[in-house]
Amino acid sequence: MENCIFCKIARKEIPSNKIYEDKDILAFNDINPAAPVHFLLIPKLHIDSLIDVQDIHQSLLGKMLSLAPQLAKEQGCENGFRTIINTGPAGGQEIFHLHFHIIGGRERLPGMIHPG
Ligand code: AMP
Ligand code: ZN
Numbered sequence: 001m002e003n004c005i006f007c008k009i010a011r012k013e014i015p016s017n018k019i020y021e022d023k024d025i026l027a028f029n030d031i032n033p034a035a036p037v038h039f040l041l042i043p044k045l046h047i048d049s050l051i052d053v054q055d056i057h058q059s060l061l062g063k064m065l066s067l068a069p070q071l072a073k074e075q076g077c078e079n080g081f082r083t084i085i086n087t088g089p090a091g092g093q094e095i096f097h098l099h100f101h102i103i104g105g106r107e108r109l110p111g112m113i114h115p116g
Helices: 005-010 055-074
Strands: 018-021 025-029 037-043 082-084 100-104
Touching: 005 025, 005 037, 018 055, 025 055, 037 055, 055 100
Parallel strands: none
Antiparallel strands: 018 025, 025 037, 037 100, 082 100
């Protein structure tokens, strides 16, 4: 996708604070962190959002999910972290290239749901 900001980051046309890269996946720190640890995990393949995920993407998404705890641990979130996938305009998604927010490093994190 020519004008997608995360595709540009994946192509190194825009700099990022990269914490992980392989042939399919990139992780980099969020430019506007909501907590001490806040990075984004993206597929290099452009997928607009979780709504657009198809069966052919299953192994890629599985790889992203299993990578999330490994990277979170490396970033210092041994006791856990929050994974957020904003999906679509009503889900608060602003950048339409699928991404997982991995957030941690303090006790109360944004987006927490507390029953009762
Ligand atoms: P979302 O609302 O889920 O689409 O979140 C988009 C996220 O991308 C926000 O948390 C932004 O702070 C972050 N962001 C936007 N531009 C950049 C960038 N150039 N590098 C790193 N993170 C970015
Ligand atoms: Zn993209």
